[in-house]
Structures are given as C-alpha cells and as structure tokens.
Amino acid sequence: MLYNTMDILVSLPFFIGLIYLVLAFLYRSVKWIKGLSKFDKLRLMQSMISKRLFNSIREIFLESLLHRKIFRKNRVLGYMHMSLAFGWFLLIIVGHVETMIADQSLLVPFHKAVFFRFYNTNEDFQLTKFFAFAMDFLLLFVLSGLVLAMLKRFKKKVFGLRRTTKLKSGDRIALTSLWLIFPLRLLAESNTAAIYHNGGFLTSGVGHLMSYLVNPDVLYIALWMAYSMALGFFFVSLPNSRYMHIPTEVVLIFLRNAGIKHKKQNDTYTDVQVYSCSRCGLCLDRCQLSVAGIDDSQSVYLLKNIRNNNLSDEKLFNCLMCGKCQIDCPVGIETINLRITQRIESTRQYNSSYEYLKTYESPKADVIYFAGCMTHLTPGIFTAMKQIFALSGQNVWFMDEDKAPCCGRPLILAGQYEAAKKLIENNTQMILDSGASTLVVSCPICYRVFKEDYTLHNVNVVFHSEYIQNLISAEILPVQKSELKMVYHDPCELGRGMGMYEQPRELLKLVGNVIPLNEEKENAYCCGGSLGNIKIKANQTHLLRDQALSEFKALNPDILVTTCPKCKKTFASGRKIKVMDIAEIVVDVLVKGEDKRTIIPREEIIEEASLKSDLVKL
Ligand code: SF4
Numbered sequence: 325m326l327y328n329t330m331d332i333l334v335s336l337p338f339f340i341g342l343i344y345l346v347l348a349f350l351y352r353s354v355k356w357i358k359g360l361s362k363f364d365k366l367r368l369m370q371s372m373i374s375k376r377l378f379n380s381i382r383e384i385f386l387e388s389l390l391h392r393k394i395f396r397k398n399r400v401l402g403y404m405h406m407s408l409a410f411g412w413f414l415l416i417i418v419g420h421v422e423t424m425i426a427d428q429s430l431l432v433p434f435h436k437a438v439f440f441r442f443y444n445t446n447e448d449f450q451l452t453k454f455f456a457f458a459m460d461f462l463l464l465f466v467l468s469g470l471v472l473a474m475l476k477r478f479k480k481k482v483f484g485l486r487r488t489t490k491l492k493s494g495d496r497i498a499l500t501s502l503w504l505i506f507p508l509r510l511l512a513e514s515n516t517a518a519i520y521h522n523g524g525f526l527t528s529g530v531g532h533l534m535s536y537l538v539n540p541d542v543l544y545i546a547l548w549m550a551y552s553m554a555l556g557f558f559f560v561s562l563p564n565s566r567y568m569h570i571p572t573e574v575v576l577i578f579l580r581n582a583g584i585k586h587k588k589q590n591d592t593y594t595d596v597q598v599y600s601c602s603r604c605g606l607c608l609d610r611c612q613l614s615v616a617g618i619d620d621s622q623s624v625y626l627l628k629n630i631r632n633n634n635l636s637d638e639k640l641f642n643c644l645m646c647g648k649c650q651i652d653c654p655v656g657i658e659t660i661n662l663r664i665t666q667r668i669e670s671t672r673q674y675n676s677s678y679e680y681l682k683t684y685e686s687p688k689a690d691v692i693y694f695a696g697c698m699t700h701l702t703p704g705i706f707t708a709m710k711q712i713f714a715l716s717g718q719n720v721w722f723m724d725e726d727k728a729p730c731c732g733r734p735l736i737l738a739g740q741y742e743a744a745k746k747l748i749e750n751n752t753q754m755i756l757d758s759g760a761s762t763l764v765v766s767c768p769i770c771y772r773v774f775k776e777d778y779t780l781h782n783v784n785v786v787f788h789s790e791y792i793q794n795l796i797s798a799e800i801l802p803v804q805k806s807e808l809k810m811v812y813h814d815p816c817e818l819g820r821g822m823g824m825y826e827q828p829r830e831l832l833k834l835v836g837n838v839i840p841l842n843e844e845k846e847n848a849y850c851c852g853g854s855l856g857n858i859k860i861k862a863n864q865t866h867l868l869r870d871q872a873l874s875e876f877k878a879l880n881p882d883i884l885v886t887t888c889p890k891c892k893k894t895f896a897s898g899r900k901i902k903v904m905d906i907a908e909i910v911v912d913v914l915v916k917g918e919d920k921r922t923i924i925p926r927e928e929i930i931e932e933a934s935l936k937s938d939l940v941k942l
C-alpha cells in the first residue's frame with residue numbers, strides 16, 4: 325500500500341513520540357544494565373535462558389497488565405488499572421491481527437494497526453464485522469477505566485482512598501494526553517464510520533450522533549491528527565513523568581526473577597525500584613503516620629524525593645519501619661530496605677565506630693539466651709524467661725545479662741551499618757565460641773537481625789515463643805488452659821518482618837482463649853513506639869498507640885498479649901488494658917503440682933537481677 329502525504333502527516337506525531345520513547349527507554353536500560361555488578365549481569369543473562377524467563381513473562385502479564393495485586397486489595401482500583409493497561413494491550417494485539425488479516429500479510433507496519441480505520445476506510449475483508457465489534461468492545465473497556473481514573477482524581481472516596489498523590493507538571497502533560505488518547509480515538513473512528521457507513525456498535529452509533537451536529541468530512545483529518553498528537557505527546561512526556569513506571573516495572577520484574585537482590589547501597593536495583601512506583605497511593609492509605617498528623621514521609625513520597633534528589637532527613641527518618649506499605653505495594657517495592665539504604669547513604673559521613681568493642685570469653689553452653697536491650701527495659705519478660713529456662717534443665721548462657729552488647733538492628737535502622745557490622749562480628753564470635761546449638765531471643769528486633777544479618781552456622785535461632793512451645797510439646801513445661809480472654813498483637817518485626825503470625829497464636833491457644841482482631845496479622849497496627857522512627861514526637865506516638873489500644877479495648881479482653889518488649893512497654897504506658905508478654909502468660913499458667921519441678925520464685929529472680937544491676941552501678 326502506498327501512503328500519500330496526508331497519511332504520513334497524520335501518523336507523524338505518533339511516530340516521533342514513539343521513537344523518542346524507545347530511545348529514552350533504551351538509554352535508561354543500558355545505563356541500568358551497565359550499573360549492575362558483574363555477578364548480577366551474569367545472573368540476568370542466565371535468567372534469560374532459563375525457566376525464570378517464563379516466570380517473568382507470567383508476572384508481567386499478571387501484575388503489569390491484569391494488576392492482580394491491586395485488584396485483590398481494591399477491586400474498583402484494580403479494574404481501573406486493568407482496563408487501561410490490559411485493554412490497551414488487547415487493542416494493540418487484536419488491532420494488529422485485524423490488520424494482518426485485512427492485508428493478508430504477516431508483516432504489517434506497526435502504525436497501520438494504530439490508525440487502521442484511517443487507512444482502511446471501505447475495504448471489506450474476512451471477519452470485518454467481528455473485528456469491528458471486538459475493537460469497539462475493547463475501546464469501551466478502556467474508556468470505562470478512563471472514566472474511573474478521572475473519578476479517582478476528583479472523587480477518591482469512591483475508591484475507598486483517603487488520599488491520592490499530587491501531580492508535577494510533567495505528570496500533568498502525560499496525564500492529559502493519556503486522558504485524551506482514547507476519547508479522541510473514539511471520535512476519530514466514529515466520525516470515519518459516519519462517513520463510510522461502517523464501524524462497530526459503538527463507533528457507528530456515536531458517528532451517527534456526531535453527524536447530526538457537524539459535517540463529518542470537516543472533522544475527518546483534524547480528529548485523526550488530534551489522536552496522533554495525543555499519542556505523540558504521551559510518549560514524549562512519559563520518560564519524564566510518573567508513567568515511566570510502566571516500562572520500568574517490567575525491568576524490575578526481570579531483575580527480581582533473575583535473583584538480583586536489594587543491597588545496602590544505592591545501585592541499579594535501587595534506581596529501578598524507585599522508578600517502578602506507580603503512585604497508586606495504596607501505601608498512603610495504609611500508613612498509620614497520618615493518624616499522628618505526619619503526611620509527608622510515606623513511601624510514595626520517599627520514592628518521589630529520591631527521584632527528585634530532595635530527600636530531607638526529617639522525611640527519611642520519620643517512619644515507623646512497620647512494613648505495612650511494603651506488604652501492600654502491588655509493585656513489590658522493598659520500601660523498608662530502600663529506606664534503610666537511604667539512611668545509610670545519608671549518615672555515611674557520621675558513621676560511628678565500634679572499633680573499641682571487645683569480645684569476652686564465652687562460657688560453654690547448650691543454649692544461649694539473648695534478651696536484648698528492650699527486654700532489659702521490661703524485666704518481667706527476663707524474669708519469666710529465667711523461670712522457663714530453669715525448668716528446661718538445659719545449660720543456658722544469659723549472654724547479655726551483665727555485659728550487654730546490642731544485637732545491631734537498631735543501628736541498621738538508623739543507617740549506622742558499619743557500626744552494626746562491627747557489633748554483629750563481635751557477637752557472632754562470642755556465640756560461636758560458646759559451642760551452643762540454640763540461640764533463644766525474646767525480642768523480634770533481635771530475632772530479625774540474627775536471622776537476616778548474622779552468619780551463625782550450626783546455631784539454630786529460635787524465637788522464645790517457639791522455644792516455649794517446644795518445651796510444652798516435650799512435656800517439660802506443664803501448662804493448663806485457663807479461662808483467660810486474650811487479644812494478640814502482632815509486632816511489626818515479627819509479623820510483617822519475619823512472617824511469624826500463627827505460631828504465637830498456637831501457643832496462646834494452649835493457655836487460654838484468643839479473640840481475633842479486625843486488624844491483625846499482615847494488617848496489624850504498629851504500637852507507635854518503633855525504634856525505627858527517630859523523628860516522631862512523644863504525643864504522636866501516643867496517638868498511634870491509642871489507635872491500636874482502642875481496637876483491643878473494644879473487644880474487652882482480660883489481657884493484651886504481645887511478643888515484643890518494646891510493644892509491651894508502649895501499650896502499657898497507655899494504662900488502658902493489662903499487657904503481658906507471651907512468656908509471662910505461660911509462666912502464670914504453669915502447673916505447680918508436687919510431681920513437677922519447682923519453679924524459681926519470681927521474687928528470687930527479681931532480687932537476683934536487682935543485685936546484679938546494683939553491682940553494675942557500683
Ligand atoms: S510505593 Fe508501591 S504502594 Fe506506594 S504508591 Fe508506589 S507502587 Fe503504590
């Protein structure tokens with residue numbers, strides 16, 4: 325088919341935009357790939373010739389086109405994203421098939437499918453009616469998503485959203501052109517249908533109506549030109565707008581499926597994650613900070629500020645590190661790790677040194693108990709654990725009872741990674757020297773760092789609730805079920821951080837009754853006392869604490885149980901409900917019969933502990 329000047333002119337804006345977009349994306353992709361380490365490049369190449377390639381394609385289909393994760397969280401929002409992305413994708417694919425059948429050729433120019441009704445005005449080919457119907461149906465599908473997108477901008481509550489993100493000028497240009505593309509396509513195709521008496525159920529109907537208002541011949545070129553310009557503008561503005569997330573998310577999926585991981589320094593993977601954020605706003609809505617009046621440091625703003633190179637410490641450090649946004653992010657952005665990396669970068673010049681740290685001689689033991697700083701601040705947990713260990717009959721070393729090294733996680737959360745590494749090195753040495761095969765921790769913050777950042781070959785790191793449950797199963801700890809009505813609070817680091825939701829509940833069910841909460845497990849509230857937030861003020865912490873407490877209180881339980889000393893301390897300060905650690909509950913329901921071993925009286929342990937602390941003071 326020969327093209328005349330007008331044919332070329334009409335598709336020119338589309339072509340210019342498309343070429344610019346492809347070049348801009350190629351430029352970024354090459355930069356990203358060049359920025360990968362040798363090892364990561366190798367991983368990426370290997371993944372392209374393995375099953376991982378199919379995993380990536382599958383994920384792109386499910387998440388980038390169908391937006392399955394958004395759909396699960398919010399159906400209306402999911403439908404909106406799906407109809408725009410998948411609908412447009414189908415318009416391209418079905419349009420291409422239509423063009424191939426019409427031209428009876430497997431090789432048809434890409435733009436011909438985009439402007440098919442402009443180039444094929446009166447050709448009659450096989451399946452004409454079917455394609456006219458299918459293409460109109462798909463256009464309607466996309467338009468329905470567009471209506472929802474407009475509604476979301478102006479009436480976010482319809483979507484169950486409290487807030488949406490603000491647009492920059494680049495975003496506005498891209499958004500306006502995107503919003504114009506499909507209505508202009510509808511008008512151009514309908515107008516053409518009115519002239520040539522063809523089209524599907526939608527375009528012929530709209531064309532008929534249009535012809536009453538204006539002579540279709542007058543609008544013919546203008547409408548097709550406008551459609552082409554909207555496409556061109558969108559493609560040109562896309563690399564400098566939020567819509568760059570569309571191709572970037574595809575790159576992220578390939579990198580992730582290749583096994584490339586987030587590192588504790590800015591690199592290609594960080595950059596790709598930052599540009600993959602779709603600004604869907606789900607993290608905004610889930611973040612508790614707004615309850616405390618903090619509205620500018622949520623993950624979507626963190627990513628925006630990294631992109632714009634204007635991230636302040638106030639915004640970087642004003643986050644609970646609770647992980648709610650990470651759980652909800654449909655793109656799978658590691659918001660917590662990203663924030664930690666930015667904290668490391670931001671405090672690099674102030675990195676404190678722990679060079680003076682010494683390792684101490686470790687006594688030989690079967691089990692090590694690492695209470696952690698927070699447990700030492702809530703001695704009831706320490707006391708309960710001592711009672712449990714006394715019954716276990718095992719040779720236990722209370723590693724941080726006298727000389728108390730930190731586990732290192734608070735330093736990591738504060739961005740002091742080098743200092744944390746030194747602590748970790750020291751602790752590792754002492755743990756391995758003891759010859760212990762089990763390390764028990766009663767703080768989720770310690771648990772996470774021991775599991776994720778320590779290399780402890782042959783040492784099994786167990787959370788105290790697991791250890792206790794094992795002792796009960798082995799009939800070493802005799803407990804009897806009580807009538808207690810309990811609510812269980814999932815600490816952020818244990819639940820969302822380590823995925824441990826069921827085990828503490830199973831243990832609690834052995835000793836009493838657990839009332840389910842509305843917001844629990846992945847959706848559990850943060851207590852507000854997070855160590856990860858060094859900017860939050862005390863009154864703001866109280867607002868977050870009280871939000872969670874009011875949910876617990878509404879169920880009228882006897883006790884609020886948690887498995888984190890920091891959460892216990894924060895909730896207890898609210899003085900609204902009795903708060904206990906899971907270890908304390910177990911000790912309270914131990915069977916103290918004659919045939920059982922004696923429990924060390926609580927008072928004795930407290931006395932011993934206070935004697936030790938007096939000695940330390942001296
Ligand atoms: S970080 Fe994730 S959840 Fe938040 S706006 Fe971006 S894509 Fe959406």
Ligand code: SF4
Nearest residue numbers: 611643644646647649
């Ligand atoms: S980690 Fe928690 S507090 Fe921080 S931005 Fe995400 S949801 Fe908000």
